[in-house]
Amino acid sequence: MILIRCLLTGDEDMANQKSEELIELIGLQRFYVESITNIMSETGKKWYDGEIGIAEEHMITNVMRKIIEINNHKIEVKGLIEGVAVICNPEGDDHTMSNLVLEGLLKIRKYKVVNIGGNWYMGEKTKATNTAIIDFTIESRPDIVFISVTIARYLFNAKLIAKELSKALPDTEVFLGGQGTQGIIAGELQEGIHLANKDTLNTLNHL
Numbered sequence: 308m309i310l311i312r313c314l315l316t317g318d319e320d321m322a323n324q325k326s327e328e329l330i331e332l333i334g335l336q337r338f339y340v341e342s343i344t345n346i347m348s349e350t351g352k353k354w355y356d357g358e359i360g361i362a363e364e365h366m367i368t369n370v371m372r373k374i375i376e377i378n379n380h381k382i383e384v385k386g387l388i389e390g391v392a393v394i395c396n397p398e399g400d401d402h403t404m405s406n407l408v409l410e411g412l413l414k415i416r417k418y419k420v421v422n423i424g425g426n427w428y429m430g431e432k433t434k435a436t437n438t439a440i441i442d443f444t445i446e447s448r449p450d451i452v453f454i455s456v457t458i459a460r461y462l463f464n465a466k467l468i469a470k471e472l473s474k475a476l477p478d479t480e481v482f483l484g485g486q487g488t489q490g491i492i493a494g495e496l497q498e499g500i501h502l503a504n505k506d507t508l509n510t511l512n513h514l
């Protein structure tokens with residue numbers, strides 16, 4: 308794909324232009340859930356196989372994040388909002404690009420989005436971090452909460468956050484999703500906590 312070539316050479320302007328062309332062709336939502344996800348997993352594979360270094364992987368991630376942010380800003384939320392959505396990662400998980408993609412997809416559906424993000428560097432203070440995420444989310448009074456987990460070892464944290472939120476906010480729909488949730492078995496989660504469909508648009512279209 309031409310876009311990945313622009314990203315690999317660090318040509319940000321060209322990457323932007325190619326993204327615009329792709330969006331024109333397949334629409335923003337498919338660009339988010341198909342093109343970006345594919346390009347990023349290919350990038351991860353190239354890094355894993357030693358074809359590219361850590362710096363190149365970071366550069367691609369950085370340019371991609373900017374492209375998503377530019378496009379998210381273009382989404383206009385007019386009229387009555389559908390609800391409030393909070394997006395977060397559990398402590399430890401640094402994969403925040405999914406949050407940006409989800410932010411855009413929720414904005415398209417007229418949600419006011421509070422994206423707490425990730426990158427919590429509090430060392431051993433996992434409990435304090437979880438409390439911070441939980442308290443902030445409760446204060447935001449969301450209709451839905453999206454918890455994104457990419458690395459499975461942070462699933463325990465994510466489940467803990469989900470459980471507390473579901474207890475404190477019984478009318479709020481809490482979703483766990485992302486690559487790190489692949490091992491969850493249907494029915495394993497308690498009532499009020501949903502496992503996001505592998506097809507992200509499927510989950511979003513059923514909100």
Ligand code: B12
Nearest residue numbers: 347348351400401402403404405453455482484485503507
């Ligand atoms: C970018 C990246 C990073 C960046 C993250 C930067 C950032 N700010 O996001 C950096 C460099 C920091 C990083 C670090 C690491 N990474 Co990394 N990373 C990636 C990479 C290349 C892309 C991830 C991405 O952004 N994808 C694009 C998004 C849009 O796709 P997505 O996350 O799948 O989200 C989609 C769906 O899953 C869904 N979704 C996600 N969450 C949710 C939640 C809900 C509720 C819903 C509805 C939907 C949903 O929505 C999206 C659209 O459909 C992946 C490769 C890959 N296969 O994805 C590796 C990858 C995830 N990383 C990996 C690893 C191993 C690491 C490190 C452990 C490496 C290391 N040794 O340090 C660290 C861990 C750091 C940490 N503590 O979290 C492995 C994970 C392997 C595994 N199975 O555990 C991967 C798969 C790479 C590989 N091939 O080995 N990484």
